[in-house]
Amino acid sequence: MVQLDWSNLKFGYIPTNYNVRCYYRNGKWGEIEVSSETTINIHMAATCLHYGQEAFEGLKAHGCKDGKVRIFRMRANAERLQSTCRGILMPEVPTELFEEMVTKVVKLNREFVPPYGHDASLYIRPLLIGTSAQVGVHPASEYLFIIFVTPVGPYFKGGFASSNYVIIREYDRAAPLGTGRYKVGGNYAASLAANKIAHDKGYSCEFYLDAKEKKYIDECGAANFFGIKNNTYITPKSSSVLPSITNNSLQQIARDMGMKVEVRPIPEVELSTFEEAGACGTAAVISPIEKIDDLENGKSYVISKDGKPGPWSTKLYNHLRKIQLGEEPDVHNWVTVLD
């Protein structure tokens, strides 16, 4: 076991021993290769560098009380990557190849999986890039699929605690028929300026409305939004939102707990009616929302009056964490257990 300060890990990059790689050439995927190089050697005219032909995923493996390691929803991540591949004309990574590579890279770096009890996990980052040279705007003919891992601590320093968001109208992260529903780097480049404005103003993250009408809720930075009222979990239906696997899991758990679930456009003004709200994603699971400010019209939607996470958000969070850690039955087959 490596000696790391497990309780004080940041959500940053720490080198591990190995990554795994697979090349797509002549119309097919090759053999899985194990590498301890942290760099990649690609052509300067590679399509990933010029035309944004790159996609990634993010999922986690958890060190559990019983000494086992549990990987959360890798099949769903494989399927989302395939959807992204169709979106930006890259060859799909087959589910079996994706799962084999994820499992392999976690096993190879077993000693970097944070032990149970430190609020830390092994973050798994699959990356697919177009590598062959192209000067015209066309898809590459060759690709590299690589997966690396790194131990991470909580995304927000305070862990499961409420934070504040600000609606930013000067920047859109994605257009309604653009690439927002795919996990491609361009969406994140488009979000950097808005994110900086939010941080400079002292907010935890930026909050996006739909790009066309600026009327409906889209996303909270790099996380999905949900609101709760009248025993109902409500989350935006929007073509420019990334289909969050955490959100999908929370919807299922909400149903399992007897809540209603609505996936529909949510007008900004409805924010004032929620009893609870949160941002959700792999990094933090749920980040409860205390308030959302709309600086342009001077509105402040205070969702948590006492500044604390609400009861439903807490229940949903705890239940999902327990499934990830093998402390609740995995009734939906979400977890891959490694001994």
Ligand SMILES: Cc1ncc(COP(=O)(O)O)c(C=O)c1O
């Ligand atoms: C833009 C965006 N929305 C939502 C999410 C949450 O998705 P997931 O729950 O699959 O991590 C992420 C993180 O992956 C993201 O980058």
